[in-house]
Amino acid sequence: MLPLVGAAFGLALLFVVSAYAIARIDAIDGRRALLVGVALLAVGGALAVTVPAGPDAPAADGGAEATTNASERPAPAVERQAAEPLTAAASANATATTATVVSVASGDRLTYRTASGTSRTVRLAGVDAPGVGGAAPERFDGVVTGSRGRTCLADHGRQGLLSLRTGLVGESVTVAAVERGPTGLTAVLRADGRSINRRVVERGYARATDGRYADAERAARSATRGVWSCGVVTNDRPLRESNITGVRIAAVRPNPPGDDAASLTEEYVVVENAGRTTVDLSDWHLVDGDGHRYFFFDGRELRPGERVVLHVGAGRNREGHLYWGATTPVLDNDNETLRLVDGDTDRVVRFAY
Secondary structure (H helix, E strand, O other): OHHHHHHHHHHHHHHHHHHHHHHHHHOOOHHHHHHHHHHHHHHHHHHHHHOOOOOOOOOOOOOHHHHHHHHHOOOOHHHHHHOOOOOOOOOOOOOOEEEEEEEEEEOOEEEEEEOOOOEEEEEEOOEEOOEOOEOOHHHOOOOOOHHHHHHHHHHHHHHHHHHHHHHHOOOEEEEEEEEEEOOEEEEEEEEOOEEHHHHHHHOOOOEEOOHHHHHHHHHHHHOOOHHHHHHOEEOOOOOOOOOOOOEEEEEEEOOOOOOHHHOHHHOEEEEEEOOOOOEEOOOEEEEOOOOOEEOOOOOOEEOOOOEEEEEOOOOOOEOOEEEOOOOOOOOOOOOOEEEEEEOOOOEEEEEEO
16 A cells, blocks of 8 residues: 555656746746645545555455454454353353363362363252252152151262262363353263263262253162162161071161152062071061051061062062052151061060161
């Protein structure tokens, strides 16, 4: 552009000089010549302004060429910030971002730091884990209620926390999405290509709060892993010396998932022979906390190490499984004292939860 401007002004100056020379030679009025020169200067300036811009100049009206150049330039700082998880919107999914886990507060809450230095504390989306102090058993359908259930959940809450700390602190993760919900920020995280959210549910350290990980919860329930083992009360105490026969209540499941009245066959008591000799159970019966007596064992023997499951609901008896045929739930969900009574000797074996 500059060479063209110079040429235009040079041309105007040439006209001025020529006009001055003509005025001297032909005795033309010098003032007229001066006016001609000024006019020529104005024309030259106008020509300079209207000369088309060179190929390196940006288009003045922001046309296609300007758009193309802008797309080739690096994104401005504001755009780079928006590409990180959680935009300024109240709820947003974000482009996957790599981050480093810096701390873990519980089995479903942690803090990570992105490459840009941004730290963020989030809960795992679609997941609910008990804390180290336990949780309300009612949040985990099928878990024994009351203090026993809370204590059991606290134990698995500590295990879940330790698992995340051991496996994730200092490790790189991918933040697939961050969402803002009623309880704060939640995130979907991946490590080595696998969902961390799904993994904690699969291992039984948490329950699924939506359909994303419902299948993982079903698998953990079926295997009674983690928190789902809190639905079965087990007897891990050694045999008493007075328990000569070795017959005892080995486990109880008082609170099956869902409506107890609709899951009577999933409510059960497990009777075990922990002794060394076969026991004839024909005259044995079970007494619940309300004093009701139940007789199941006509002509049945229990060999050493053998177990029989007594289902509350109705069903067809088969090897290792007997059915009470009750039409309503029998076992309390929070606490109960059960007694196995030997009708021949009146010897009593108790189990409380």
